[in-house]
Structure formats: C-alpha cells, structure tokens
Amino acid sequence: MKTSLPLAGLCLLLLSAMVQADERPNIIVIMLDDLGYSDLGCYGGEIQTPNIDSLAQDGLRFTSFYNCARCCPTRAAMLTGLYPHQVGLIRNGRSLTKNGVTIAEALGNAGYQTAMAGKWHLSQTNPIDNRQKQLDWLNHQADFGRPFAPLDTYPANRGFQHHFGPVWGVVNYFDPFSLVDGTKVVKDIPDDFYMTDAITDKAVEYIETMSQKDAPFFLYVAHTAPHWPLHAKPEDIAKYEKTYIEGWQKLRDQRYASMIEMKLIDPQSFPKPQLQGDGLDWQALDDEHRKHMAQLMAVHAGMIDCVDQGVGRILDTLKSAGRFDNTLILVMADNGASPERYLNPGFDRPDQTRDGRNIQYNGVFDPGSEETWGYIGSFWANAANTPFRYWKAQSFEGGTHTPLIAHWPSGLKTKPGTLTDQPGHVMDIMPTCLEIAAAEYPQTYDSHKITPLEGKSLSPILRGEKRAGHDQLFFEHEGGKAVIADGWKLVQPKQNGKWELYHLAQDRTETKNVAVDHPQLLQEMKKNWHSWFDRVKPAD
Template structure:
C-alpha cells in the first residue's frame, strides 16, 4: 500500500532528459539554496532567536516561513536527500559519508555506500540540461575517496569548499582542507575564515554566468558546526550575553515564538534535557566558560547571516534578486556532541585555528563544542537534538524568498508539511526541467515527493500524509499529525499527537495500540522498499 502510494505521488520520470522548455531563457529563475550546519530551530531571529540575523529576518519578512519542514537528522543523510530528491538510503547515504580516515568498503550494501550512488541524480545534474549553470561553495560530505564522488563529477560546473565534513574555520588543512574544482589547495595564509571565503567564491561564480542565462547555486556553510571558531569582532558582540544561562534563554525564545505564531503555547516547552544541569548548579568558572562557548557559537551564526546578506545585496545590485528563488534551511537540529553540558574539547581549544578539524570528528579530536544544555536551548521548544528523531533533531527552519514567484503575503507563516525531497521536484518545475529514468547509462530511482509551488501560491497539497525516518537504529514515522518513534530490534514504540503535543511530552502508545500497529507496519514496508532493510547492518551511532 505505502509503496504504491509513494510511487504514484510523483510521475515525472521519463527514459531520457527532455526539456519542458526548449531553450534557457531570462524568464527562468535563478535558484540559490543556502544551508547551515548543526544550527538549532530557534537560533535565528525569524524563529525566535536573539542572535542578530538581520539578513534572514529580512528574507522572512518579505518571504515565506515553514513551521513543519523536516530534514534527516544528520549532515550526510540530509545532504543526500536534499540534492537527489530521494530518501538518503536510496542514494547510498544511510550512514555518514566516508571521510579522510573512513573509506567506503567495496562491497557496501546499496543503501550504505557512504557516497552518492549511481541510482540517483543531483539537482545540478538535473538542471544542467535545462540551461542552468551550476555552482557549489561550502561543505560536500557526500564522498571523499575518488574524484568521481566529488561535486564537479556530480553536476557542478564550479566548486570551492571542503570535500570532507568538519574542518577548521580559520586554517583548514589536509586532509580536511580546501578544494577548488578538483584540486586540493594548500592551507590558507593570513586572515581567513571559511564562511567569508565560501561566500567570496559563490559571488565570483555567479558573476561568470553569461547575461540572461540562469544559474543554480548551492551554498553549504559549515557554520555553526564545531569546532567553535569565529572572528574576534563577532565574538565580542556576544560575550557576556549568555551568563544568565540556558534556562532563561529557553524561556525567552519560547515566548518570542509564541508571539510570532510559530508555536502553539498549549504544547508547552519541552523539559530541559536530562543531560544538562540547572544553570544554578554550575560554578562561576563553568558559567564563564559556557558563556564564552555560546558567544562563539552565536558569532558563527551571526557571521553566516552577514554573508547571506552579501549574497542578497549582490543579487539586488545586479538586478537578479526578483527573479531568484532563494531558500534557506538547516541540515539537522543543534548538535549536543559529545553529550556533556560543559561542552566538548578543552576550553583552551575554543577559537584556536589549529584546534580541531585536522583529525577525524570522532570524540571531537582537539575540537570544541558548546554542549548539551546550549543545544537543547537552540532547539526550543522541541525535544532532543541532532542525530535523534524527535522534533529537535529533524525540524528545520525553512525560509523562501522569491519576489517574482511567491504570491503569499510578505511574512507569511505556513503550517504545511514539507521534507527535503521536495526540493528536487520544486526546482525541476521552476526550471522547466525533467527528471530522468536513466542517466549516463544508469537506471535512476523515481521520485515520489512533489513540488512546493502550490504552497508558494498559498494553496495546500496532499503530499506527505506519510513521512519516514531511520538513522543509526532509531526509526520514526509520521501519519498526518501522529508520529511514532522506536529503535530497530525493539518492539516498543512511542506515539505522539503533534497537533496537540509537538514537544513530544505525552506518550500515547498505550492508548492507541491499533494506530501504533498500523504505523509500525507502514514503517516496515517503507524500510523494505527504500534500501533500509533487509540489508540494514545494525550500526549504532558512532557518536554515542
């Protein structure tokens, strides 16, 4: 039943690329897709945050915000689903991508390749036949060993950024260093900061586009992923601001969300995570160090927003902003690694250019993070954080700005549900492009999501009555407003009514056993038809 329903939801697959429009024209919108890394749902001002993010606020005030948009809980799986329009397992990314120290095994099962497989196409590959120039700047994290897995070989005309995952912001170096197109670059000298440099190259790429021809830009920032690295002038704006602690911060953000209509006050505010102490239990030294960690984190978000503002200004100054579909979202909820309320790494490593990023991410080798308490606050009002399938792990801000295409009133909030896989059909529709059933001799898996364009016009759509997740043994499904969560190998499920309890505070599984049985069976059917099962190998989250 579920398999047939999903297959029928999207039918734009054909045997070869054919264009809905014969030639690219000036009427085709530019597409700019911007993603942050490990940022919480409530960090930015348009979603209740106190961190000054005027560029994003301006985009929200003149655009459309989603309150129920979802990601895949972790960086690589999210990137795979976002760029291919498929569930991450179908694209070969059921677990984290290979990194410098983790090469993909040659005999890996199809859903767990650790790099994008050949059964999918990226948005860049799909848009190029429609006349789009395709650019990427930032974090790839979808395959490392072998250039055939890199951005240039997956449809992007130009690339500047980091092929692997986490890296130093001030001094990225091999094997987690910078790459331009297909060439590794030496460690940068002088004053350098990745967020600024990614934007520099993104704007340079845009300027190479022939006049009147459309482009697709994927700007994938690493901010505010650990290690905690920011510019000194930005840190100074926030130091001392967080001495009142995460309990106060959580309450103030929640009140702003209620006032903005982002959340229903009847849901309540989720309990402080059990991995974080009450702020009053901390010593003065711990308070000072945690204030600084959060200040650096806020500075990273603030600097990212500054650079998003640069992109917007550049488009406006070149008379391209009105005809540019610009979307901002995040890859997962805020990061609590390594699950201590005091944060990860030595305090002395915070904002040290060569601390963190050279080795692997395991145990934050030399890196620094802000900890469980702040991550919990970043995800207000939701429960949990990155890598978990509670709302705090999978809910993302989504801001859409498109003066020539949005017909909703400026500043509109939509409560329509959406998922990463909606991006591919949305971009295909606005570009007049088609989705292939074959590409470069490989059979391509069909899409099942649908375009967000009806929502951009203020209408509703029927897509996503069912939604499914799996991440390192954790599993979840949503049917309408009902959501179940559990673990593979465990017969017990939790059940929540998100319409009345999106903070997932009241488990209703015992009251609705028949619904749990129905939803569990649907998850099983999805998992068996989307490369999760039967080849699932029982890998637990390496961060736990």
C-alpha cells in the first residue's frame, strides 16, 4: 500500500510526458464551395487571395486533383475516404451513413481534438409538406418545433467535439437558415452577421482553445462561399466593381494566359476550348445588362476575397499560438463553379427576409444584399473554371477538378512553390490524415461494420516522392458519369447520355472526342465503370 501512491504518481507523470511530447501535426482542411478552378490568384485568377497564395508559394499545389462534382458527394468522400455512393450520398440532401467513419471520429479515437466551423450538408434535409410553411421556416418566420435534420446525423454526433455552422447547404449569408452550435439552434443573429466571417471567427476561437492543450487538433473549415446566393459585404464588392466589365470571354482569355505564364498549364496539352453556356455574346447585351452581369461576378469575387481574409486570420492565430509550423493546411473546393440559376423560391430558397422584405430573384438588380438572390450562371461559371469545360455537377474536368494546396512547414519535403501533376482524389484526404496522425482505420465503429478505405494516402507526394496512386478513378452524379485510367477519360454528359472519350495525356481540356477512333477501349472502360458502379451503389 505504501508504494501505490508513488507508483500511481509516476504513471501519471509518464503519461503527462507522453502527452506533452505528442508531436503529431495539427490538421486543418479548408473547403470552399462552388469555387472556380482558376478563381484563386495562385491558380491564375485575378481575385485578391494573398493569404491562400502565400500557402501555395511556400507549399505544394496539385494540378490533377479531383472531387465528386457536387457539394454533398465531395464532402462525404473527403471525410470518409470512400466513394460517396458507399456512405449514402449518391444524391444531395441525404444523411452520411454509419458504415463509414469520419476523419473526426477516427482522429478523435487517436487522441486528437476535433472541431468544425461551417457547412455540413450531410444530413437528410426533408422539407415541410406545405410550400407556405416551408417558406415560413426558411424565412425565420416560424420554426414549427422541428429540428433541421435528424440530430444523430449532425457533425456534433459524427466525431466533432465542437461545431458551429449550417446543417443545410444553402444560406442567406446575412441571416442563415439551419444555423446550429452543436445541436442547438442559433436564433440570435446580430445585425452585422456575415456567414463567412462567422465561420472564420469560430475557426479562430477553436484554434485558440485547442492550442491551450498539448493534444494535436483536427479542424474542418467548411465555407459556404462562394456558393449562391451572391451575398457579399459592400467593401469587398467594391474592389471588383470594374474588373469584369469586358465580359466572360475576356476573363477566360486573361486567365488562360496567366496560367501559361505561371506554368500551371502547357497550351499543347491544355488547348483552350470554346466557352459553354447561355448568353455567350457579351457585346449583344445592352449596357444595363452588361453592368448587371459584371456586378454578379464582382460579388462572386468579393465572397472569395472575404474567405481569403479569414484565412489570413487563421494563419495569424496559428502563429500566435505557436502551432503554425507543425500544422498541415489543405485548401480545396467541393466542385467547379456553378451554372445554377433557380429563379423562384422554394425548398432551400426563401422568399422574404426575417422582417418581411421580399427577395428579388429575377430581373436586373444590384446584387450582394440579402434582398437579392443572384447567381453567376453558366457564362461566368465556365470562365471561372478556365482552362476546363463545363461546371459543377458535370463529370467533365470543369466539374470534377479542384485546386489543392498543401502547406506544412515542418513536414512538407517538397521545394516551396512546387507543382505536382500526380493525380489524387478527395477520398485520399482521410488516409492521409490517418497516416500522419498515426491513427488506425477501424473495422468497426459504434457497433457498425466499417467499409474498407478506397482512398490512398497522399503522404508520399508530400514527401516529394512518386506515389502508387489509383489505377482508375470513377465518377457518377445524377447521370453524369466518368472513368479515368492510363491517361484516358470516358465521360457521359448529363444532358444527352452519349459516351465521349478523351485522351487526357494529350488533351487535358477535353476538346477532341475520339470515341469513334477507339471503340474497343470505349467498351472496356464502359464495362469497368459499370462494374464499379454495381459495387459501390447502395442496395436501395
């Protein structure tokens, strides 16, 4: 008995020393929503993103990194290391199933602190079976005593010890719908609220709090910007008031030239395709409509600018806390820029502000305020995705390509500013986090059998090595399909269902459909796609 207390004290001392000696890196994933591939300055854009650009300048940029073409599927794949179909997200607006674990669940088990600031969009979002009641709910004019989604699907119940943000995917940036703190509804919205700043505020708060402990942390910063509606602060819009007055073709030409100059692309293997979209003839528009269209893109730019300002605050906080050098920061997007233009309220789109002011969807208006609901549309979206064709929800490169920046002063072994063309996929983020955190991927979790990982760690690339990557990558979303293998890509557009074949090794921008020249290859790749889809699609 005399030795029990000293022995216990020694054990506590040893445990404390182990905790203090935990040098595993912190991990921050920053996700932008509906970002154009070339919107960031470090990917050829004119938008002012100096803080994100600084991460690229001192870090590593990927030029062949893929997502799942839309919000929910990409977020599901990134968080679980699986194809979205395997964890319930074959379509938007469904709940993440429990046959997969999130990064937060896996790292939490390994002793990490976990937090999330921002958009979830991985819970079943069922509307009220009455249009007016649904609008009243969206307008904050009635709550009907119902949760926004099943509580057990909230981030707070999927491994995140802290979460602040919207559960649904679309928000009024000045007065968001479905905003929660943990599982509690956030009802008191201050007059100066802006969603992007609120996400940054929470991210900073979480870093400051978690940095007071010795355990490393995982932080997921899931921005809603620049997803429609086009809402931005006047001072951010003003920076771009005259930037887009020459139209979308001019923007595409400028970005394409910039990407060549920055050696992001080679014009031989990245031929510049024609723009797709409605209203391509900028000069045919009258002055009023040109001004309106230029303003829409200016708001989009202002929204991204605000995200970058927030990244700057996050970096400053990490430095002040002494956590900057040993933090892996990953910046990416969930899909390409969006062509969507829903011109009527409903489902996730309110028709009034909280205090009863009508929201304008149609016509010519000054975009940016909460009384307007604007979109950049297909014309700007395609230019924002330079050099690629198409946009969000399509399985063409413009829908599935994302920038990815990796920054980690104490762990990244590549030369600062390096570009890598080694392919990767958002489902590779989970195994990367597991490897650098020395965490295990469980076979079971919370009494559920867990599907084996599909993703492959990016750690070899971070070390400056050649990775044995995926033999094939597959895509499917709402009828858009694709498979990439051996420098070839077979893709089926959503709009006509006819398979197209591109030799990506020579034609990264998918300008020349060579399906008629390679019928055998087309059939083989088509067969492989169907085999994959039969394997991953849910039973129902």
